[in-house]
Amino acid sequence: MASNGQAEKVAEVEENVGDNGDTVTPWDVQSKSDKGIDYDKLIERFGCQRISDDLIQRIEKVIGQPVHPLLKRGIFFSHRDLEFILAQKEAGKPFYLYTGRGPSSESMHLGHLIPFVFTKWLQDAFDVPLVIQLTDDEKFLWKNLTIKETMKLAKENAKDIIACGFDLNKTFIFSNFRYIGQSPEFYQNIQLVAKNVTFNQAKGCFGFTESDSIGKIHFPSIEAAPSFSSSFPFIFGEDSNIPCLIPCAIDQDPFFRMTRDVAPRVGLHKPALIHSVFFPALQGAQSKMSASDETSAIFLTDTPEQIRTKITKYAFSGGQSTAEAQREKGANCEIDVTYQYLRFFYDDDEKLQEIKKVCTSAYL
Amino acid sequence: MASNGQAEKVAEVEENVGDNGDTVTPWDVQSKSDKGIDYDKLIERFGCQRISDDLIQRIEKVIGQPVHPLLKRGIFFSHRDLEFILAQKEAGKPFYLYTGRGPSSESMHLGHLIPFVFTKWLQDAFDVPLVIQLTDDEKFLWKNLTIKETMKLAKENAKDIIACGFDLNKTFIFSNFRYIGQSPEFYQNIQLVAKNVTFNQAKGCFGFTESDSIGKIHFPSIEAAPSFSSSFPFIFGEDSNIPCLIPCAIDQDPFFRMTRDVAPRVGLHKPALIHSVFFPALQGAQSKMSASDETSAIFLTDTPEQIRTKITKYAFSGGQSTAEAQREKGANCEIDVTYQYLRFFYDDDEKLQEIKKVCTSAYL
Numbered sequence: 052m053a054s055n056g057q058a059e060k061v062a063e064v065e066e067n068v069g070d071n072g073d074t075v076t077p078w079d080v081q082s083k084s085d086k087g088i089d090y091d092k093l094i095e096r097f098g099c100q101r102i103s104d105d106l107i108q109r110i111e112k113v114i115g116q117p118v119h120p121l122l123k124r125g126i127f128f129s130h131r132d133l134e135f136i137l138a139q140k141e142a143g144k145p146f147y148l149y150t151g152r153g154p155s156s157e158s159m160h161l162g163h164l165i166p167f168v169f170t171k172w173l174q175d176a177f178d179v180p181l182v183i184q185l186t187d188d189e190k191f192l193w194k195n196l197t198i199k200e201t202m203k204l205a206k207e208n209a210k211d212i213i214a215c216g217f218d219l220n221k222t223f224i225f226s227n228f229r230y231i232g233q234s235p236e237f238y239q240n241i242q243l244v245a246k247n248v249t250f251n252q253a254k255g256c257f258g259f260t261e262s263d264s265i266g267k268i269h270f271p272s273i274e275a276a277p278s279f280s281s282s283f284p285f286i287f288g289e290d291s292n293i294p295c296l297i298p299c300a301i302d303q304d305p306f307f308r309m310t311r312d313v314a315p316r317v318g319l320h321k322p323a324l325i326h327s328v329f330f331p332a333l334q335g336a337q338s339k340m341s342a343s344d345e346t347s348a349i350f351l352t353d354t355p356e357q358i359r360t361k362i363t364k365y366a367f368s369g370g371q372s373t374a375e376a377q378r379e380k381g382a383n384c385e386i387d388v389t390y391q392y393l394r395f396f397y398d399d400d401e402k403l404q405e406i407k408k409v410c411t412s413a414y415l
Numbered sequence: 416m417a418s419n420g421q422a423e424k425v426a427e428v429e430e431n432v433g434d435n436g437d438t439v440t441p442w443d444v445q446s447k448s449d450k451g452i453d454y455d456k457l458i459e460r461f462g463c464q465r466i467s468d469d470l471i472q473r474i475e476k477v478i479g480q481p482v483h484p485l486l487k488r489g490i491f492f493s494h495r496d497l498e499f500i501l502a503q504k505e506a507g508k509p510f511y512l513y514t515g516r517g518p519s520s521e522s523m524h525l526g527h528l529i530p531f532v533f534t535k536w537l538q539d540a541f542d543v544p545l546v547i548q549l550t551d552d553e554k555f556l557w558k559n560l561t562i563k564e565t566m567k568l569a570k571e572n573a574k575d576i577i578a579c580g581f582d583l584n585k586t587f588i589f590s591n592f593r594y595i596g597q598s599p600e601f602y603q604n605i606q607l608v609a610k611n612v613t614f615n616q617a618k619g620c621f622g623f624t625e626s627d628s629i630g631k632i633h634f635p636s637i638e639a640a641p642s643f644s645s646s647f648p649f650i651f652g653e654d655s656n657i658p659c660l661i662p663c664a665i666d667q668d669p670f671f672r673m674t675r676d677v678a679p680r681v682g683l684h685k686p687a688l689i690h691s692v693f694f695p696a697l698q699g700a701q702s703k704m705s706a707s708d709e710t711s712a713i714f715l716t717d718t719p720e721q722i723r724t725k726i727t728k729y730a731f732s733g734g735q736s737t738a739e740a741q742r743e744k745g746a747n748c749e750i751d752v753t754y755q756y757l758r759f760f761y762d763d764d765e766k767l768q769e770i771k772k773v774c775t776s777a778y779l
Contacts, residue, residue, distance in 0.1 A: 188602075192610050198603050228606075232599025239562050239592055245630030246556050250614065253629050265617050266609030269633030 069096050076258055078193065080302050080329060086386065087336030090128060090301075090328060097304050099129045099326065106133065113137050119172040120398050121327070127169060129301060131311065132323035136296045140177060147287070148173055149277050149295045149322065151184035152212065154204035155194060159211045160348035162300075162330030165395065167215045169327070170298045174218055180286055181217060183224040184277050185209060188231075192266040202228050211351050223286060227273060236289070237282040244272035247313040256305040274303075275310040278322035294320035301326040331391050335367035362389060381411040433460050440622050441666050442557060444693060450750065451700030454492060454665075454692060461668050463493045463690065470497065477501050483536040484762050485691070491533060493665060495675065496687035500660045504541060511651070512537055513641050513659045513686065515548035516576065518568035519558060523575045524712035526664075526694030529759065531579045533691070534662045538582055544650055545581060547588040548641050549573060552595075556630040566592050575715050587650060591637060600653070601646040608636035611677040620669040638667075639674040642686035658684035665690040695755050699731035726753060745775040 069075075069092055072083035082088045094101055102122070110118055110133075121127050139146045150170045152163060167183075174181050185208060187201035194201075205226040212224060231238055250268060253259055259268050276282050280293035287293050297307055304326060311321040329336075332347040346365050349358050366388045371377040384390040384407050397403050433439075433456055436447035446452045458465055466486070474482055474497075485491050503510045514534045516527060538545050549572060551565035558565075569590040576588060595602055614632060617623050623632050640646050644657035651657050661671055668690060675685040693700075696711040710729050713722050730752040735741040748754040748771050761767050 188606050191606060198607065228603055229599050231595065231602045232597065235593050235596025238595045238602075242552050242555060242592075242630055243562065245633065246628050248629050250623075250625045250627060250629060250632055254625070259614075261614045261618070263614060264610050265612050265614060265633045265636060266606055268614055269609065269629045272629060 069093065075302050077302050077305060079258075082336075085335065087331065088329065093301060094129050097301070097308065099131050099301075099304065099324070102128055102130055102133070102325075106130075109134075109137060113140050114176040116176060119169060119176075120400065121165065121169045121172075121395070123400075124394055125328075126165070126395060127298070127325050127327045129326040130324055131307070132321065133296070133325055136294065136323045139294060145179070146177075146294045146296055146323075147179050147280065148177075148181040149184070149297050150181070150299055151186060151274070151277070152208055153186045153189050154201065154208040155190050156350075157204060157207045158350040158352040159208055160350050161392070161396070162348065163208075163211075164215070164351070165327055165330055166298050166300065167212055171215045171217055173296070173298060174221065178221075180221045181223070182277050182283060182286070183212060183217075183222065184274070185224065185226045186270075186274060188227040188273060189270055191228075192264060192270055198228060202226060223283060231273075234282065234284075236284050237276055240276040240279045240282045241272050243279075243317055244275040244310065244313050245269055247316055248272065248309055252309065252312075256309050271306050271309055274306045275313070278307065278310045278314070279319050281319075292319055294323065296323045296325060298325050299327070300329055302329070330395060331367075331388055333361060333365040333367065333388055335388060336386055336391070366392075384411055433457065439666050441669060443622075444666050446700075449699065451695065452693065457665060458493050461665070461672065463495050463665075463668065463688070466492055466494055466497070466689075470494075473498075473501060477504050478540040480540060483533060483540075484764065485529065485533045485536075485759070487764075488758055489692075490529070490759060491662070491689050491691045493690040494688055495671070496685060497660070497689055500658065500687045503658060509543070510541075510658045510660055510687075511543050511644065512541075512545040513548070513661050514545070514663055515550060515638070515641070516572055517550045517553050518565065518572040519554050520714075521568060521571045522714040522716040523572055524714050525756070525760070526712065527572075527575075528579070528715070529691055529694055530662050530664060531576055535579045535581055537660070537662060538585065542585075544585045545587070546641050546647060546650070547576060547581075547586065548638065549588065549590045550634075550638060552591040552637060553634055555592075556628060556634055562592060566590060587647060595637075598646065598648075600648050601640055604640040604643045604646045605636050607643075607681055608639040608674065608677050609633055611680055612636065612673055616673065616676075620673050635670050635673055638670045639677065642671065642674045642678070643683050645683075656683055658687065660687045660689065662689050663691070664693055666693070694759060695731075695752055697725060697729040697731065697752055699752060700750055700755070730756075748775055 069089075071089055071092055073088050073093065074081040075088065075093060080088065091101075107118055107122060110122070117123070136146050148170055150166050152159070170181060185205040187205040190196060190204065191198050191201045196204075205228070209224055209226075231241070248271065250259070253268055253271060257271065278295055278297065280287040280291045280295065281289070284291070304324065307322050307324055314321040332344075333349070334347060346361070349361055353361070368382060368387050368389055371380055371383065382390065387410060390407065390410055393403055393406060433453075435453055435456055437452050437457065438445040439452065439457060444452070471482055471486060474486070481487070500510050512534055514530050516523070534545060549569040551569040554560060554568065555562050555565045560568075569592070573588055573590075595605070612635065614623070617632055617635060621635065642659055642661065644651040644655045644659065645653070648655070668688065671686050671688055678685040696708075697713070698711060710725070713725055717725070732746060732751050732753055735744055735747065746754065751774065754771065754774055757767060757770060
């Protein structure tokens with residue numbers, strides 16, 4: 052398999068906290084710096100690769116169109132084996148997209164949209180099948196929620212996700228609590244992964260402790276399994292081995308670092324990845340938006356009036372250390388949350404440049 | 416729930432090896448004594464109860480017939496909450512039977528038959544539904560076998576089990592690799608258990624280490640889940656909570672000690688248990704028969720000639736320390752394997768007594 056050459060960091064050691072105090076796990080993202088996560092250090096620690104301008108040009112050549120602003124602007128900034136996926140496409144060979152969501156609140160917030168907006172674009176640009184996993188079981192294992200409550204959240208979130216406009220004929224969206232009970236092949240792949248990961252390895256990737264439930268400790272194999280096309284025999288046929296590309300925020304990387312360690316040992320393709328940075332909370336880039344903190348996020352169900360209030364009241368803006376410096380130098384767009392939100396969602400490059408110019412000018 | 420009063424030993428401490436050096440886990444049974452496992456000590460360590468003569472009489476009263484020789488002769492010797500099950504029956508309330516098998520070899524051996532022979536009798540005597548779990552996933556996780564190989568073993572073993580003659584209208588036999596992919600409710604109950612057991616607790620019950628796979632560590636929740644009737648909505652209805660009785664060899668008790676700890680915390684009935692001693696290997700009572708050691712076991716596929724050879728060549732017999740003592744005192748039937756096999760399988764009490772008399776007499 053072409054994708055198996057690269058050395059992975061599937062550690063026997065604790066690596067979910069970096070030297071610089073940045074913590075990045077699927078359940079906890081924290082930085083001790085007010086600039087937020089140091090992504091260069093994170094890339095090095097995780098062992099993935101920054102997306103270069105050359106790679107972006109190669110993508111544009113393969114798909115025959117410009118890349119999405121989320122990629123152009125470096126919001127999707129890191130990858131594993133993206134070249135392999137491009138080579139598949141160039142050779143006319145199939146691949147598929149896999150992304151997902153842990154449904155922890157009835158309404159999704161803006162940050163949750165990023166992978167789906169980008170995945171929708173990838174699906175259109177490459178014309179490939181897509182599977183979307185809703186990890187209601189994960190939320191059940193981690194939160195104080197019943198199974199029925201998490202299944203309801205998955206259903207609610209599915210509506211928001213469907214609204215992103217995926218290709219109806221090429222998209223399968225599923226809840227684990229429903230689909231695992233409908234597909235022997237999916238369960239078999241879950242156990243295929245679970246057999247090949249030790250508690251020590253899971254501890255190294257995810258920071259589990261001996262007080263964690265055996266459900267949590269086993270869960271990574273459930274997020275891993277959709278990386279293998281044979282989990283979806285009705286889409287890809289039985290015993291298929293079609294590679295996949297996973298667009299996700301970089302906090303999900305540990306799941307797939309683990310998966311990539313297992314895949315060659317069981318004769319399957321390693322999943323390729325394309326990672327985004329975190330969408331900043333209203334309070335600033337130190338942490339990612341959290342659905343469990345109402346004031347940290349703009350929800351898809353918020354009214355325009357509520358959004359206006361949240362931006363005015365909570366959005367961290369400016370960034371100079373004194374009001375005077377702010378007036379003199381203007382805002383620092385690198386950390387100004389309102390500007391950052393535009394950078395994520397406002398497609399018009401020219402206008403965005405203008406806005407940046409205005410914001411970073413002295414207020415004179 | 417009437418069955419929740421009794422204190423359980425779900426330990427945070429290593430308890431799979433006793434003071435006397437007896438090791439009893441679902442995957443390892445060893446004794447340092449040539450008399451084999453000390454069951455009195457095991458009962459005390461596990462926190463279950465010996466079946467008294469009074470309890471046997473009560474069973475006979477409830478079912479209106481004598482109990483099976485396996486119970487009469489103390490082969491099924493220990494229990495948890497059997498009184499509660501009898502009270503259910505007396506009150507005309509439902510319960511069901513749950514037993515199972517880990518399919519590790521194509522042919523089952525005599526020892527594997529014990530729980531099924533006894534369960535068949537229980538089903539007839541109480542006229543209740545029965546579910547039989549084939550843990551092909553367990554064998555996949557523990558052995559050097561592929562998923563397909565373990566599924567094939569499950570199918571082969573199912574034939575031997577079906578041949579025991581269960582009530583076709585009241586028996587559901589399933590392989591995990593098939594049924595988990597067909598029943599969302601079963602998977603949901605698996606995760607319900609998995610959420611409520613920590614790695615530390617699993618370590619205490621089963622002796623797991625940090626080098627064990629996350630599949631193994633999670634597996635106990637899969638053997639636990641059929642204890643809850645809602646895992647089988649097509650038999651018991653949705654959201655049902657019908658108690659069950661589990662006939663099994665006592666090495667399986669840790670699974671259900673764990674399940675009984677979880678059940679009241681999730682509002683479900685604790686499973687009741689009835690435990691058998693281990694069927695001795697041909698070499699004697701120090702260990703249980705093992706399908707992986709050809710000379711330790713008589714297989715259901717062995718020809719009469721093969722069985723004769725095995726008994727003659729490998730069966731530990733006599734038990735006196737010298738040939739002379741053997742001639743003088745006769746065999747010690749407590750450890751004579753041939754006699755012990757008759758005790759497990761030969762129904763005629765009178766003839767068995769005669770045989771014992773002959774064997775224990777001096778050869779004069």
